[in-house]
Amino acid sequence: MSAVLELVDVSVVRGGPNNRLIDGITWTVNEGERWAVLGPNGAGKSTLMSVCAARLHPTTGMVDILDEILGAVDVFELRPRIGLTSGAISQQIPRSETVRDVVVTAAYGVTGRWREGYDQMDHERASELLGQWGVEHLADRTFGSLSDGERKRVLTARALMTDPELMILDEPGAGMDIAGREDLVSRLTDLARDPQAPTTILVTHHIEELPEGLTHMLLLNHGRIVAKGPIDEVLTSENLSTAYEMPLELTKIGGRYTAFAAHS
């Protein structure tokens, strides 16, 4: 099994020498795996994903993404091979951009349409992805006019536009109502179960958002790994309680999860 992502003792330090946003992360993601990254607010999830998506260089440690070492590769060539959705990407997109262009511009790894030439195949692929994520009817609307949930789906379609080898979804369910979340979870389940879909990392702090079909989980707290490995071994009441620093009881209903404070 070949590694898509390999981090060895990776740390990111900001705002003072002792402020480690992520701290000594050693983690391997192999081809075809579907990972969830879970942890409380401020655990370092987004920082870790910025490193994994070649958007942020670590202070120390080695990062190998798709057989390229960060620091020794042109990140502008590497980035189109990684599909990324995140709040930061959403903010970079001009509000006046049409939804169709938001998706099609991913083919060139840019946000904001300028003078790139897109061929018919790019447009057909963009329409197909908008359809797959249930937002084809919004293709001619501006990105700024969409609801949070609609934006998330458009960004997921954008992330898949380049047929990425690695897909990183950073809190795709943030800001969604229950119906929107359940619709998203069902689409993410289809994605996780699709053997043709890229290796995927899904970041969340809501375990209700975990789709079926995930294979592995990384649990973070204060920038450090609490547990990592096959999801059935890692997602336990004990590990969740450690990560969230309170006694929690995990319940599995069908293939889905929820957790509540444990009663002593």
Ligand SMILES: Nc1ncnc2c1ncn2[C@@H]1O[C@H](COP(=O)(O)OP(=O)(O)OP(=O)(O)O)[C@@H](O)[C@H]1O
């Ligand atoms: N430039 C910076 N300087 C100092 N601290 C920072 C900087 N950027 C982020 N942090 C801190 O690093 C920690 C990790 O942030 P990060 O956004 O990675 O966490 P997260 O797990 O994604 O959180 P959330 O679930 O709330 O989105 C937070 O405590 C944040 O305040």
